[in-house]
């Protein structure tokens with residue numbers, strides 16, 4: 001790439017940048033001791049050599065420094081100098097963290113402090129690396145890890161034992177000693193002699209770009225992309241990038257043409273020089289008005305004791321067959337607020353960041369089945385941990401860990417020229433990317449998050465549930481300015497709901513922040529929400545929203561209220577699919593078309609209307625003459641206004 005590029009620093013200013021690069025690498029890693037949550041590192045680009053725009057987002061240095069001072073455990077040691085000439089043997093990887101692996105990881109996780117790559121130096125009793133551009137040291141002595149420099153106010157700080165970082169450095173090996181298998185769609189689909197040993201996830205798809213997250217399952221690998229707009233004709237090839245095993249490597253592929261089908265392969269090069277080539281994958285950049293397209297929706301995969309992994313994989317396979325432009329997940333996917341271990345009946349909330357990261361990695365690998373060709377958008381659920389009432393304001397709580405893990409492994413969009421959304425910068429996570437909107441074809445897509453700004457659990461006071469003033473105003477503004485024929489809302493559950501557990505569809509819509517009534521029928525909206533124009537449901541009616549897609553209640557419910565479809569989305573993974581009538585009754589669903597799980601929704605948006613189809617998943621053991629996998633269990637159509 002020639003000519004001057006530019007980069008954005010802290011998203012406030014643009015400064016010149018002259019590198020021949022076009023790639024943005026995002027690293028978002030937490031540990032129990034290190035606190036810098038969000039680091040965005042600029043590396044070499046994922047594109048061809050044509051002229052391009054290039055941007056990099058760096059962390060807010062003020063916030064970063066503040067955070068490390070407030071949370072690192074301080075333990076100043078007597079010797080404040082690094083000494084020279086002592087060699088410390090690296091520990092083996094036999095369930096221990098060796099110094100090289102730890103410092104390599106720290107360079108990846110905290111590039112703002114430890115810009116890669118410094119050489120190892122030795123001074124009794126330390127093995128250390130010095131980063132001259134930042135003035136920071138990272139050292140290990142015995143089993144303890146130390147930092148020193150501007151990041152620690154000049155002091156030597158003990159930030160924990162080497163093994164306390166084990167799950168951060170080796171997350172894939174941190175499943176109670178058992179490796180987590182990388183379930184690899186590419187491996188299973190490729191006919192290459194050396195199939196890809198990685199999973200791929202696409203996100204942030206727009207009119208001109210897509211972000212690709214590469215999660216390598218092997219050591220010593222590098223990779224590159226080759227892509228083009230015709231099958232098997234890859235006219236563009238990126239540079240080759242080194243990857244760290246089990247840490248997502250994220251790059252932005254930009255300068256794409258809008259409304260274009262792209263084809264690509266990922267080529268991984270192992271330590272022996274073998275090329276592992278993925279099967280051909282595809283994506284489609286944003287559609288203009290007037291074009292027909294498909295997207296898919298799921299909710300509440302849970303993967304708890306009432307779930308079946310085979311059932312979930314079958315639904316993911318059915319989604320893949322639909323070839324949607326993108327997939328939207330309505331939450332309760334990671335479940336760290338309730339279950340730490342997948343497919344377990346043991347309800348234990350995650351108590352540390354490593355546990356949270358393991359669960360997000362596990363679900364990331366499940367999604368690797370389909371996300372090489374289907375960009376993913378996540379919606380937060382009440383069990384996904386990102387809850388205002390569990391956020392104590394420090395860096396060490398499940399709300400921060402879960403946000404950080406989502407940002408690390410997934411690719412929700414932050415505001416730019418294509419997406420609008422939350423610009424709030426959390427001190428520990430950076431931009432949270434939990435509510436956002438975009439236009440695709442003739443539809444406006446709006447994702448809401450009613451959890452982060454809710455200070456106390458809705459079970460104690462349903463009026464406590466809120467979008468918060470900034471999200472509400474953004475919603476109102478987005479709806480008022482939208483010229484799209486169809487407007488869709490996506491959230492896990494209504495803002496309020498019923499039965500102290502945020503339950504319900506149209507029967508719950510009239511209450512609390514969503515509809516303005518107390519449970520006794522009195523309208524007290526003005527008292528409880530003096531700063532909001534009107535209840536959310538009224539806002540959606542005013543701006544002629546087409547449909548609200550919500551989850552949380554584990555059934556299929558198609559309802560209608562004041563011109564809006566209220567669609568409860570079924571589970572993709574449930575093993576108990578026959579209890580839906582009792583669920584509907586106990587959750588106050590009194591009207592509409594009610595069906596059981598499992599499956600997903602396939603939406604087809606055309607200039608003339610919207611078609612929604614419930615695609616039922618039936619495992620072979622459950623099929624019968626009246627039950628066929630992939631059958632359309634229900635369908636609704638809305639004509640163009």
Ligand SMILES: [Fe+2]
Nearest residue numbers: 332381382552
């Ligand atoms: Fe839920």
